[in-house]
Amino acid sequence: MKKINGTIKTKGRFSWKESSDHFVWSAIFQGNHIASIGFGSSFDRNLDSNNKTIEAEILKVIEQYEGKTERILLSSDQYLNQIDVVIEKQETVIALRKMKNIRYLEPADYHYFENERKYGTTAKSSSSSSGCGFESTALNASDYTTVTPNAKAPWSFAKHDIINAWNYSTGAGVTIGVIDSGVSPEQTLLGSSFNNGLSSGRTISKNGVYVDSVWPWSTGYDGSADQCGHGTSMASAMAAPRNNLGQPVGVAYNANLVTYRAASNVVLDGYHEQNGVKIAFTELGNNTSVKIISMSMGHIFFCRKN
Template sequence: MKKNVFYVLMLFFVFTACNREDMQNNPGNIEVVQKDPLTAKEINEKINETIKTKGRFSWKESSDHFIWSTIFQGNKIASIGFGSSFDRNLDSNNKAIEAEILKVIEQYEGKTERILLSSDQYLNQIDVAIEKQETVIALRKMKNIRYLEPADYRYFENEQKLGKSSSGSSGCGFESTALSASDYTTVTPNAKAPWSFTKHNIINAWSYSSGAGVTIGVIDSGVSPEQTLLGSSFNNGLSSGRTISKNGVYVDSIWPWSTGYDGPNDQCGHGTSMASAAAAPRNNQGQPVGVAYNSNLVTYRAASNVVLDGYHEQNGVKIAFTELGNNNNVKIISMSMGHIFSVGKIEDGVKYAYSKGKLIFCAGGTSTSFTNFVGVIFPAWMSETQAITGVKENTSNQKCDVCHSGAEIDFTYQMERASGNSIPVLSYYNGQTDYVGGSSVATASTAGIAALVWSKNPTWTRDQVLNKMRQSATYYPTPNSDYGYGNINVLQAVQ
């Protein structure tokens, strides 16, 4: 009798071992411990607590139940990265792996329609509809999945509903402000060079380089159709012989299933300011000039504002990175937007653009009332990007009142005066001016500096340009623990 029991037990263990790998294909083998999803309040509290205690929140380190809860609370849409690489061209099995993933979803969801929302043509990344926790558990067991994340969980929107934020955190504004005469220097033929240009020796650097022949890609909220200096008058005065191209890859809808881009026009104001800081023209109209006033611009309306919250904003940024990566004319990419935690599809897009040789600058972070506990934000913390933050006038290690700092910062830019004034830029409206601050303008300005260096040395590689910028900065060769290489002396960088 004991012998028979022994054989039965052995058969059981052998059967179990043989079928363990097939567990994901058998819906009956997935055990769900927690049936109800967490509330948005519980999810946000968990994210905030993790950032405060560990410094960073990771989807990969989260439980199956937590991931499913965020998917459930985010229109039941998930983003999946798969394969051995982010790049489809580097993974010959990408179609087979994608089909396998969709098959597993179909089995666990019990349906075959309205599962696949989108499949990226350049990246090993898809967006899918998922309702069941069992599906999440099964997918996370698959060896070919690099990440599984919510694709439409709106962290910032939920913080706002909980009373922890305000609309002021969006970075938008259409204001126009008269400039103080002490905040600019008039340069020929009659342009206003912001005060920071003197601090970084940019005006003197123009004797060697104006950015000609270099194209900067700006990923933001678009460019104002009412600002002719970033339109029909972009190519005039001392800025003749260049081009601006405006693109839109943002879908203005709360529903993930919606399609149709809403065009390249800025409906926030932020993107207009960033384009101005980087490359506004130098002419006789008495308006603020950009750092690289002779460089070309390729702008992308990829999001509605600086907070990359929700499906269409994150998808738009991903698309912008891949398209700029594929644009052989673009050498530099500047993005003054981000999130307090990583977004897999954007990370893939950044890596894709980087693999194409692009020099990428991202904002280190600008605080709102509820994110001042966050260090350097995503994607600025990625090794493929250069993280930029703003500092106070005449310093390289005193961050601006709303800026972030940390070990991932690569360069700083002086953008806050003792008076409280920041950087003069073109307004959203033609013939008017404004001020813009934070790590946003620091990033766009530093991208312009890179254009000056690359224009002076057109045969250089990305790494050569970056090394010259480092060698011309405050803390070279030993970066500061929170402010990287510090402020760049642009004249030295172009000599």
């Protein structure tokens, strides 16, 4: 933990690629022995005709150094040159990082905030600084203006000239993909009343690709419903209807939305959250109707999953 925090403090960033074999192995070991490997000349399997051969070579090296052939491969992405594997021995990490066809090898289930609570003194838990909350606050009249038919436009809309921009586009015909913590089923303006007031002829699709489990081998998504509040807030800011209910309007109030619950909160601290984001990005990238993808989540340091 000291090395990660020290590197971030001195360099402003931390990357597993710049860390020693022992340090990477140690983090893998602490993270349920799960590692993520990107391989080939491209992240896209379609651009690497020999991707299966390279993957087989990697797995053979792991089998050789681990001394076993079972329960090594956790997942193999069908679209990306990326696999998740189980590694227990430092010698395996050393051998893999010498392979020319591997682009990166990183811990896939290292929980920074959990380890910081155990061994450090500075960081909060991921949930305590997660951006979650369903609380509502009465708005000061000076912080918004009312626009037809009876919607609130926040002060920031005027500052960024959004209201005037509606003369050119309101988002009609555009589909936005949102990767976040989901959308609350209790928010009708992002449900049955998505077409309300001056918003019409559009759709909202809600998807869930997050596995709510501390065990990497677990499967089964827990649905699209937001249990944090952040995803609902972000979807509302993007495309809440220009409603007649006295509620805030979104920037693109006539745009379609395709939402994904990919994580429990905005801090991607663990295998299932990072994997959920990877799946959401892939599915949205394969959705030809989606023109914009928005994600307001991240991690304290750089991690790859492609």
